[in-house]
Every structure is written in structure tokens, then in C-alpha cells.
Amino acid sequence: xxxxxxxxxxxxxxxxxxxxxxxxxxxxxxxxxxxxxxxxxxxxxxxxxxxxxxxxxxxxxxxxxxxxxxxxxxxxxxxxxxxxxxxxxxxxxxxxxxxxxxxxxxxxxxxxxxxxxxxxxxxxxxxxxxxxxxxxxxxxxxxxxxxxxxxxxxxxxxxxxxxxxxxxxxxxxxxxxxxxxxxxxxxxxxxxxxxxxxxxxxxxxxxxxxxxxxxxxxxxxxxxxxxxxxxxxxxxxxxxxxxxxxxxxxxxxxxxxxxxxxxxxxxxxxxxxxxxxxxxxxxxxxxxxxxxxxxxxxxxxxxxxxxxxxxxxxxxxxxxxxxxxxxxxxxxxxxxxxxxxxxxxxxxxxxxxxxxxxxxxxxxxxxxxxxxxxxxxxxxxxxxxxxxxxxxxxxxxxxxxxxxxxxxxxxxxxxxxxxxxxxxxxxxxxxxxxxxxxxxxxxxxxxxxxxxxxxxxxxx
Numbered sequence: 001x002x003x004x005x006x007x008x009x010x011x012x013x014x015x016x017x018x019x020x021x022x023x024x025x026x027x028x029x030x031x032x033x034x035x036x037x038x039x040x041x042x043x044x045x046x047x048x049x050x051x052x053x054x055x056x057x058x059x060x061x062x063x064x065x066x067x068x069x070x071x072x073x074x075x076x077x078x079x080x081x082x083x084x085x086x087x088x089x090x091x092x093x094x095x096x097x098x099x100x101x102x103x104x105x106x107x108x109x110x111x112x113x114x115x116x117x118x119x120x121x122x123x124x125x126x127x128x129x130x131x132x133x134x135x136x137x138x139x140x141x142x143x144x145x146x147x148x149x150x151x152x153x154x155x156x157x158x159x160x161x162x163x164x165x166x167x168x169x170x171x172x173x174x175x176x177x178x179x180x181x182x183x184x185x186x187x188x189x190x191x192x193x194x195x196x197x198x199x200x201x202x203x204x205x206x207x208x209x210x211x212x213x214x215x216x217x218x219x220x221x222x223x224x225x226x227x228x229x230x231x232x233x234x235x236x237x238x239x240x241x242x243x244x245x246x247x248x249x250x251x252x253x254x255x256x257x258x259x260x261x262x263x264x265x266x267x268x269x270x271x272x273x274x275x276x277x278x279x280x281x282x283x284x285x286x287x288x289x290x291x292x293x294x295x296x297x298x299x300x301x302x303x304x305x306x307x308x309x310x311x312x313x314x315x316x317x318x319x320x321x322x323x324x325x326x327x328x329x330x331x332x333x334x335x336x337x338x339x340x341x342x343x344x345x346x347x348x349x350x351x352x353x354x355x356x357x358x359x360x361x362x363x364x365x366x367x368x369x370x371x372x373x374x375x376x377x378x379x380x381x382x383x384x385x386x387x388x389x390x391x392x393x394x395x396x397x398x399x400x401x402x403x404x405x406x407x408x409x410x411x412x413x414x415x416x417x418x419x420x421x422x423x424x425x426x427x428x429x430x431x432x433x434x435x436x437x438x439x440x441x442x443x444x445x446x447x448x449x450x451x452x453x454x455x456x457x458x459x460x
Contacts, residue, residue, distance in 0.1 A: 041073035041395070044110040045101075046131055047123035048080045048089035049252055050244055051145055065145065065172060068388040069120060070097045076116065079104040082252075083220040105222065107131055111138050118395075121145060124255045125262045126230050129154035130457045136167040137459065143391050145172040147271040148408055150262070152416045153448030155409035156435060157457070162405050170391035170401040171408045173275045175354070177387035179375065184343070184352040185280045186374040192361040194347030196281055198330040201273035202337035203265045206317040207257055208299040209248040212236035214311070226251060229455040230260050236311050248313070257313035259306075263419045264315025270333060270415040273341050275403075276352070277331055278411035279378075280343060285406075287413055287432035288323035288331065295320040296422040305423040305446055321418045326432075333418050420446045 045052065045066060052066040066089070069075060075093045078101050080086035086103050093101045110116055111134050119135040121128055121144040129149045132142045148171050149155045162169055175181045188196060214234035217223035223235050237249040245253050255261040256268050263270070278284055297318040300309040307314040316335075323331040340353025350359035375384060379402055385393065387403070394401035413435070420443050421428050429438040437444040451457065 041117040041392070042076045042115055043069050043073045043118045043120055044077040044079065044104075044113070044116045045069075045075060045089065045120045045122065046079045046107045046110060047121060047127070047145075048078055048085045049082075049122060052120075052122040053089065053092055065122070065143075065388070066092070066120070067096060068386075069143075072388065072392040073118060074099065075101050077102040077104055077110055077113070079107050079110055081105065081222040081225045106225070108134075111135055111140075116140055118143065124226075124251075125267065126150045126255075126260070127228055129158055130229055130451075130455070132169065133157060133161050134458050136161050136165045136169070139165075139167075141168040141395055143170045143172065143388075146275075146408075147171075147263070147267045147412050147415070148405060149412060149416075151446075151448050152413050152435065155405075155413060155416075158405050159409055162400075168391070168395050168398070168400060169405050170387070170394065171403040171405065172387070173272055173403045173408065174387040175272050175276055176279070176403045177379075177385065177390055178354070179384060180354075180357045181276050181352060182375045182378045182384060183370070184341075184350060184357055185276070185378045186370055187350060187361055187365075188280045188343060188345070189282075189378070190370060190374060192347075192364070193343055193345030193349055193359075196329060196343060196345045198332060198344045199277045199281060200332040200334060200337070200342040200344075201270065201277055202334050202339055202342075203269040203273060204339050205335045206265045206299075206315050207313060208317060209242075209254075209257070209313040210238065210240075212238045212248055212250075212311045221251075223251075227452070229451040230449070231452060233260065233310065254313075257315050259314055259419070259423065262315070263415060265335065266316065266319070266321075266333065266419045266422065267412070267415050269339065270418070271412060274331070274333065274415050275408065275411040277341055277343075278414065279407065281325075281329060281331070283325060283329075284410050286325070287410055287435075288417065288430055289326050289432065290324045290427060290429055291414075291417045291421045292322045292324070292427040293319070293418075293421040293425060294322055296425060298422075302423060302425070304442060305420070316419075316422050319418075319422055321421060323414055323418065331414065333415075416447075 078086050078089040090101055090103045104110060119140050119142050121131050125147055128144055132144050135142050148158060215237050217235040237247060239247045242248050243253060248254060250258055257264055296316050298316055300307045300312050300314050318335045321333045340351055342351050343349055348361045350361050391401050417430055424443055428440055428443045431438055
């Protein structure tokens with residue numbers, strides 16, 4: 001069996017000088033191991049919170065993604081900066097598979113291992129790109145929960161490294177493997193609503209918090225390592241009847257509501273719905289040219305794009321943002337309305353979310369069904385399956401999966417641009433070819449972020 005080990009240093013030695021194109025892109029037979037009991041892929045998990053474990057449930061009733069992986073490979077290691085969570089994860093893996101994984105506090109011990117084929121990343125958003133890039137450069141394939149990045153610049157880096165290494169990366173935007181959403185896209189591609197004029201993504205309102213006290217982090221939790229690439233901040237925490245953590249804080253599930261670590265609803269639900277909208281609109285190789293924040297409310301005041309109060313949630317709670325493409329097509333991102341996506345065209349409209357697909361064009365399918373293979377064509381010409389199986393099938397076939405980094409980067413860039421416009425409270429102009437904000441240095445400065453010293457992305 002061919003070895004999967006391929007370090008960052010080896011990658012640089014094997015690259016074509018001056019082109020950045022890697023010569024080595026091989027995949028071992030372990031990629032098809034889920035079909036053979038003797039050669040199952042070896043999986044390491046980095047981040048073992050509720051999105052990973054079986055406590056997490058979505059609107060579609062699915063469980064946390066971690067429980068799916070033992071169907072296709074062996075989880076050999078679990079890693080988290082919270083000792084309670086990583087110990088719990090080890091117990092869950094034993095329950096699921098009968099095997100006890102290694103329990104690791106620092107993800108770099110996984111990156112440097114030669115006996116890991118796949119890395120499953122379920123950390124907070126601000127860690128995704130760093131871990132994924134370093135994993136790819138060490139010869140590992142990646143399943144990364146959404147959103148893929150914290151910034152647009154990180155998305156460009158992700159795309160570059162996938163091109164260079166040939167690694168297989170699936171992003172956890174599981175709506176791409178949901179037949180309802182695939183059918184909606186197939187209908188639009190088949191002209192069932194005519195020419196698309198406007199798409200509205202309704203994401204739900206963002207939460208607020210009371211003022212949070214700065215307290216000492218618990219002993220089982222490495223707060224410095226959790227912050228990682230972003231600027232240091234006090235550990236804010238307040239227990240109370242709030243969500244799955246029964247608290248308000250800067251960590252665990254609640255990290256979503258701080259621009260330092262995420263993008264609020266714009267990248268939480270926005271990642272899912274804007275992703276589907278971008279696919280249906282045929283905009284996966286481009287982006288909008290203007291992003292207008294028609295209405296945005298934040299729970300704290302902002303100055304030059306940054307919150308001036310640091311002990312309360314700071315991402316947008318209400319918003320109405322319009323992104324316009326060069327051909328005049330509009331993508332509207334709102335906090336209100338039914339959670340889901342409304343497609344409006346010259347000949348009708350349809351609505352899609354995880355619970356329903358509706359509209360007259362949908363009703364017309366009863367007498368005028370889609371052509372054979374229309375849904376499979378949306379699924380890159382492959383048999384439609386669940387999102388996890390698609391990843392492992394893609395490993396076996398040596399092709400990028402349904403939620404590839406390139407198309408995801410374009411959709412997520414629109415979410416990030418919406419966040420930048422929201423933070424500044426002003427319309428921004430975007431050059432989708434150069435991936436640059438035009439004539440606005442402050443806005444352009446938010447396209448990337450400096451990494452905290454000691455937590456830069458390691459390329460060597």
C-alpha cells in the first residue's frame with residue numbers, strides 16, 4: 001500500500017519551480033478503504049464541539065457530523081483545546097466504533113503524523129483555513145465544516161493550496177447534497193422560472209448578549225490556544241439560560257456572534273443559503289460588483305469597521321444587504337422572512353429551504369417533469385448521495401467533491417463582502433476578477449487579517 005505521508009517540506013521540494021504546480025498528487029488505496037474492512041482511511045478530528053458530536057441537530061433532523069465518519073474510516077485521534085470535550089469525544093468514538101482514539105491537545109501533533117489520511121475540522125471559523133492548509137501540505141485530505149474561512153484572503157489561499165497539492169477537500173455545506181436543493185437548482189437551469197432576476201436569502205436575526213464580565217477561563221480549557229490566530233482578548237463569560245451552552249461567552253457555540261472569530265448570521269446561515277443561490281445563479285466563477293447595506297443594525301457601536309465595546313456580541317442582528325452582479329442580477333441577504341431562499345425570474349418564482357420546495361413551477365413538475373439526469377447534472381454528473389459519502393467517493397475517484405473549495409470560496413466571498421459592507425455601513429465596489437475592493441482602502445483592509453505572532457499559517 002502506498003504511503004500517504006507528504007510533508008510541507010516535501011511538497012515544496014516536489015513543486016515545479018516558478019509555477020507552484022505540484023508534481024505529486026497521488027492518493028493511496030486507503031481512499032477506497034470504506035469499501036474494504038482491511039484498508040479503511042485513518043481519520044483525525046480537530047475540534048470536537050457540538051457540531052461534531054451527537055448533541056447537534058439541524059432543521060433537517062441530522063445529527064452532528066462526527067458520528068458519520070466511522071461508517072467510512074477509523075477515527076484514530078481526537079483533538080480539542082478543551083480537555084472535557086476531547087475526553088468526551090474519545091468516549092463517543094469508543095461507543096461508535098469500539099476503538100479508543102489517541103487524545104491530543106495540540107493539533108500540530110496530528111499535522112505531523114504519517115498515519116493520518118483524513119483530517120476532519122470542526123473548530124471555530126477562525127481556525128479553519130490555517131489547519132486545512134497545513135493538513136493539505138502534510139499530505140492529508142480534508143473535510144472542513146462551514147464556513148471555510150474567516151476572510152476572503154484565506155479563501156484565495158485555500159484555492160491555491162488545493163491547486164498546488166491536489167488534495168481532496170469537502171466543505172460541510174450539506175445542502176449541496178440535499179435532493180430538494182438540487183431539484184431547485186435543476187429547475188432554474190432548465191428555465192422553469194425564466195431568466196433569474198433576483199434571489200433573496202433569509203437567514204434569521206442575530207442574537208444579542210448582556211454585558212459579559214471578564215473572568216478566569218476554566219482550568220480544563222486552553223483559552224490562549226483557542227484564540228490562536230486572532231488578537232488576544234479577555235475571557236468573557238456569563239452563565240444563563242442561553243442556547244445549548246446555557247451561557248453567553250466568546251467561545252464554543254457562541255463564538256459565531258463575534259466578528260473576531262466569525263461573521264454572525266451572514267456566515268452562519270449565509271454560508272448555506274448564499275452557497276445554493278450562487279450555484280443556481282451560475283456565479284461560481286465570479287462575484288457581485290456592488291454590495292449595498294440598505295439597512296444594518298449592530299448591538300454595539302462601530303468605528304472604522306470595528307466595535308467600540310468589547311464585552312458584548314457584536315455581529316449584525318438585523319440586515320438588508322443587496323449584492324448586484326455585472327449582468328444586473330441581484331442577490332438580497334435579509335434577516336427577516338422565512339428562513340430559506342426565494343428565486344424570482346421572468347416566468348415565476350420558487351422557494352426552497354430544508355423543509356419545503358414550493359411555487360407554481362414546482363407544482364408543474366407533476367405534468368412536466370425535469371429531464372432525466374437533470375438533478376445528477378447539478379451533482380457534477382455523479383450519483384446523488386449523502387454529503388459524507390460524496391467526500392469518500394471523491395477520495396476514491398481522485399476528484400473534487402460536490403462542495404469544492406473553488407465554488408465555495410466564491411459564494412463565501414459574497415458573505416464576507418456583505419459583512420464588510422455591514423461593518424462600514426457603506427456601499428462597496430468589488431472587482432470579482434482581481435478579487436479586490438475598489439477605491440476603498442479601509443474596506444480592502446478587511447479582506448485579510450494579520451495572524452497573531454506564533455499562529456501564522458505554516459507553509460514550511
